[in-house]
Amino acid sequence: MELLSSISNPFVKHIRSLRQKKARIETGAFLVEGIHHVGEAVDAGWEVESVVYAPETLNSAYANDLLSRLAGFNLRVQPVTAAVMESLADKENPQGILAVVKNKSRSFDDARSAKKLAALVSPQDPGNLGTILRAVDAVGADALFLLDGGVELYHPTVVRASMGALFWKPVIQTAFDDFTAWARGRGVQLIGSSSNAGADYRTLAPHEPWALILGNEQKGLSPGQISACDVTVSLPMRGRASSLNLAVAAGVLLYQYAK
Numbered sequence: 001m002e003l004l005s006s007i008s009n010p011f012v013k014h015i016r017s018l019r020q021k022k023a024r025i026e027t028g029a030f031l032v033e034g035i036h037h038v039g040e041a042v043d044a045g046w047e048v049e050s051v052v053y054a055p056e057t058l059n060s061a062y063a064n065d066l067l068s069r070l071a072g073f074n075l076r077v078q079p080v081t082a083a084v085m086e087s088l089a090d091k092e093n094p095q096g097i098l099a100v101v102k103n104k105s106r107s108f109d110d111a112r113s114a115k116k117l118a119a120l121v122s123p124q125d126p127g128n129l130g131t132i133l134r135a136v137d138a139v140g141a142d143a144l145f146l147l148d149g150g151v152e153l154y155h156p157t158v159v160r161a162s163m164g165a166l167f168w169k170p171v172i173q174t175a176f177d178d179f180t181a182w183a184r185g186r187g188v189q190l191i192g193s194s195s196n197a198g199a200d201y202r203t204l205a206p207h208e209p210w211a212l213i214l215g216n217e218q219k220g221l222s223p224g225q226i227s228a229c230d231v232t233v234s235l236p237m238r239g240r241a242s243s244l245n246l247a248v249a250a251g252v253l254l255y256q257y258a259k
Contacts, residue, residue: 001076001077001078001079002079003055003079003080003081004078004079004080004081004084005080005081005083005084006084007083007084007087009084011076011078012052012080012084012087012088015031015050015052015088015098015100016087016088018030018031018100019031019090019156021152021155024103024152024154028102028103029049029100029101029102029103030100030101030103030154030156030159031090031098031099031100031101031156031159032098032099032100032101032159033089033090033091033094033095033097033098033156033159033160034094034095034097034098034160035058035060035062035063035066035095035096035097036163036164037159037160037163037164038051038066038097038098038099039062039066039164040164040167040168041099041101041164041167042066042069042070042099043167044164044167044168046101046102046104046167047101047102048070048073048075048099048100048101048102049075049076049099049100049101049102050075050076050077050078050099050100051067051070051075051076051077051078051097051098051099051100052078052079052080052084052085052088052097052098052099053067053077053078053079053080053085053096053097053098054079054080054081054082054084054085054094054096054097055079055096056081056082056096057082057085057094057095057096058095058096058097059096063095063096063097066097067097082096085098090156090160091160103154106170106171106172106173107172108172108174108182110143110170110172111142111143111145111170111172113142114142114143114209115142115208115209115210116139116140116141116142116208116209116210116257116258117141117142117143117144117145117188117209117210117211117212118132118136118141118143118144118145118211118212118213118214118250118254119144119145119146119147119179119211119212119213119214120132120144120145120146120147120150120213120214120216120246120250121147121148121150121176121213121214121215121216121221121225122147122148122149122150122215122216123146123150123151123216123217123246124150124151124216124217124218125151125217125246126151126152126155126156126157126158126161127157127158127161127247128217128245128246128247129146129150129151129153129155129158129161129162130157130158130159130160130161130162130163130166131161131162131247131251132144132246132247132250132251133158133161133162133165133166133169133171134161134162134163134165135247135250135251135254135255136165136169136254137162137165137168137169138165139254139255139258140258141169141254141258142169142170143169143170143171143172144169144170144171144172145171145172145173145174145179145211146171146172146173146174147174147175147176147179147213148175148176150216153166153171153173176225176228180228183211186209187209188209188210188211189206189207189209189210189211189230189231190210190211190213190228190229190230190231191204191206191210191211191212191213191229191230191231191232191233191253191257192213192214192221192225192226192228192229192231192232192233193212193213193214193215193220193221193232193233193234193235193249193253194215194220194221194226194232194233194234195220195234195235195237195242195243196232196234197232197233197234198232198234199231199232199233199234200233200234200236201233201234201235201252201253201256202256203233204231204233204257206257210257212250212253212254212257213225213229214246214249214250214253216246217245217246233253235249235252235253
């Protein structure tokens with residue numbers, strides 16, 4: 001296929017548009033950047049619409065093998081110059097490959113046999129969301145729920161920070177009340193995290209199935225959301241800091257309970 005060298009090419013402009021939320025919503029597709037991330041999307045069986053790569057930049061054996069595999073798919077695999085790739089990339093010194101991947105719609109059915117869950121209420125920081133997804137995968141939890149909106153799941157920073165976990169762990173977007181109703185119908189123990197909780201997180205021995213629920217970065221869980229939980233736990237703060245970063249707190253709690 002002919003090497004594209006113009007940043008004004010319509011195909012290149014279409015890919016660049018997916019940096020914007022509006023375009024991602026309208027097309028139902030998002031960008032995946034980097035050798036590892038593209039490979040994880042392919043291995044997990046997500047629908048890849050097209051791939052763009054810069055031959056002069058992409059030189060690893062894994063990348064070449066990935067391109068050989070993609071050549072057998074029914075999709076556009078388009079070589080571009082390094083300059084075009086830099087115009088498309090979300091970070092400096094890009095690895096030389098990115099893919100356009102279709103969104104996936106998840107439902108409660110994707111967590112019907114889950115034993116260990118995490119749920120975030122309206123998270124605001126895409127880096128936190130991606131990092132928590134990575135922690136969910138690392139501890140062997142089964143799924144993540146996004147409750148009452150918050151940051152866009154397919155934001156480029158979420159995709160990058162998840163380190164491929166996005167493609168392997170179901171992420172189900174729903175309302176807090178619908179989630180708690182579903183969880184109670186399955187006997188899921190709801191574990192809330194709150195700085196005002198009286199119980200130290202280390203004293204709880206959860207029973208499966210359980211779901212760890214965390215509020216967002218600014219407000220935490222509301223009084224009503226706390227009352228909907230079966231138990232709430234806190235992380236002791238012995239220094240001058242009044243709270244932990246959301247992703248750090250989630251990682252500590254997930255490793256404690258997903259033993």
